[in-house]
Structures are given as C-alpha cells and as structure tokens.
Amino acid sequence: MTERRGADVYAWFWRAPLLIWQSLFFVVPLAFMFVMSFWLVRNYRMMPAFAFDNWIKILGWDIFWRAYGYTFMLAAAATVLASVLAFPAAYGLAFHANDRARRWAIFFLVIPFFTSYLVRIYAWQVVLASSGVINTMLGWIGLGPFPLLNSPIGTIVGYLTLSFPLVLILQTISLASIDKTLIEAAHNLGCSSLRTVFAVIIPAAKVGLVIAALFCFILSFGDFVSPYYLGGSKPPTLSIMIIDSTKSGQQWPRAAVIAVVMILSLLAVAFAAVTAAYRRRG
Numbered sequence: 001m002t003e004r005r006g007a008d009v010y011a012w013f014w015r016a017p018l019l020i021w022q023s024l025f026f027v028v029p030l031a032f033m034f035v036m037s038f039w040l041v042r043n044y045r046m047m048p049a050f051a052f053d054n055w056i057k058i059l060g061w062d063i064f065w066r067a068y069g070y071t072f073m074l075a076a077a078a079t080v081l082a083s084v085l086a087f088p089a090a091y092g093l094a095f096h097a098n099d100r101a102r103r104w105a106i107f108f109l110v111i112p113f114f115t116s117y118l119v120r121i122y123a124w125q126v127v128l129a130s131s132g133v134i135n136t137m138l139g140w141i142g143l144g145p146f147p148l149l150n151s152p153i154g155t156i157v158g159y160l161t162l163s164f165p166l167v168l169i170l171q172t173i174s175l176a177s178i179d180k181t182l183i184e185a186a187h188n189l190g191c192s193s194l195r196t197v198f199a200v201i202i203p204a205a206k207v208g209l210v211i212a213a214l215f216c217f218i219l220s221f222g223d224f225v226s227p228y229y230l231g232g233s234k235p236p237t238l239s240i241m242i243i244d245s246t247k248s249g250q251q252w253p254r255a256a257v258i259a260v261v262m263i264l265s266l267l268a269v270a271f272a273a274v275t276a277a278y279r280r281r282g
Helices: 001-034 055-061 060-097 099-114 118-128 131-139 152-176 180-188 193-204 206-221 225-229 238-247 252-278
Strands: 040-042 045-047
Touching: 001 252, 040 252, 060 099, 060 152, 060 206, 060 238, 060 252, 099 152, 118 131, 118 152, 118 225, 131 180, 152 206, 152 225, 180 193, 193 206, 206 252, 225 238, 238 252
Parallel strands: none
Antiparallel strands: 040 045
16 A cells, blocks of 8 residues: 555656646636636726627638638648648658668757747848749749738748748658558558558558647647748737737737637647547548
8 A cells, every 4th residue: 555655656746747837838728828818808907807809809800710711721831731741751751761860860850949930021021022032033033023922922931931841841740650661561461662651551550640730730720920020910810819809909818718718719729639649530
C-alpha cells in the first residue's frame, strides 16, 4: 500500500509542471477572457457585468461570419497546400536519404524558427510587390504584373512561411518511423510505388500526417501578421477583427467574444482531427 502511494506521488510530481503550465497559460487566461466577454463598455471604460450584449452583437453581425468563413477558408487552403507540397520532400528524406542527410535537413528546417517571423514577412513584401521580384521576372516574358501582395495569395504565402517547415519536419519524422518491412511486403505482392504510397505508407503514417496538418491549421487560423502585412487586412480575418475591436471604442469584451469563438473552433477542429487520426479502419 505504501509503495503504491509512493508511486502515485511520484507520478503526480512529474505531472504537476504540465498541469501548472496548462493552468497558468491556457485555462486561466481563457477563463478570464470568457468572463470578460460579458462585461460592458461605458464611456470607453470596461465595467464588470454579466450581459449578453457583446455575444448578441458579434454573433448577429454578418461581417463577423464573413470574416470567420474567410479565415477558415484561408487556413484550410494553407493546410492542404503545406501538406501536399511537403509530402514529396518528406518522402524523399524518409526513404531515400541516409540518417546523416536527414538530420542535416531537419537542422536546416529548424533554422527559420530562430529568425523573426515578422522579418521574413517583410522580405515577402519585396518579393510579392507589383514591382517586386516575381512580377519583374514575369515581366521579362510579357506577363503581369499580378496582384500578389495585399491579396489572399499573399496571406497564404505568409501562412506557408510560418508553418511549412514544421509540417515538413513532422511528416519526415512520421514517415521515417514506418516499419520498412511493410513496404517490402507490398512490393513483393506486386504493388506499384504509387499504390504502396496510398495503400501502405499514408495509412501507416496517418497520425503524424494529420497532426502536422493540424498544427498548420492552428498556426494559420490564429495568425495576424500575414493577413495584415501580406493580405492587406481586407477582407479582414478574425485576428484583424480582434485588433479593430480593441481600437474601436476600447471594445475589449467584443474582442474577447471573437477570441473565445476562435479558441472553441480550434478545439473542435483539433478534437475532430485527432479522433480521425486514431480511428481504426473497419
């Protein structure tokens, strides 16, 4: 009995930091934001209250739902693009590169995370502008200029800049962990390389591939920098609506409503994605 109690204490000792971190940096701020969403603003000052005015205002606002759909669409498009573009590279690193080359590749993919995301976005402004690098090169063959900056294309480019290295790293690790005997067995049974990818490799790496896509969606859905600096902020995304709400009459409670809806949406997407990832094929 004493040994079992000691084991329980030991387990809780190692769980405590995670629980404390989750409480301080997720649960408590989310709870406060939820409470603040019911407050009112009078004469540019917040007043504690319990009123549904902000929820009724935001959820009944057509602009909010258009921004919600636009944000969801951009994040989904970036997720699909990142997943599709990363897979061939991840496949090559996992199955056609040795361990040393794979480690170096992951090292170089990690390097962007040590640089400022905002600086990289500013660099894309130079590339995507009407007189930027891409339109200048297209002009040499008589094409363009195309509206790449301050457009949905610019926003998606920014989302990919943020999430693509992470998606590629997670996909590579997931594919590299597949039991190679499964692939050899598929080839011995006469499966082509393409059929092996869809019938063996993708199902075996499904969890890792879904988690990589989920991270891309989460990062893109909540991003403010790319829609503002590369997308021109029009039409607005939800993150831009939060900033606009705080600047317009100090409407922090309305911004809290938008933020709570965003978090609940991400939790729903995450739950659905993880459930689908771990669901066994019948």
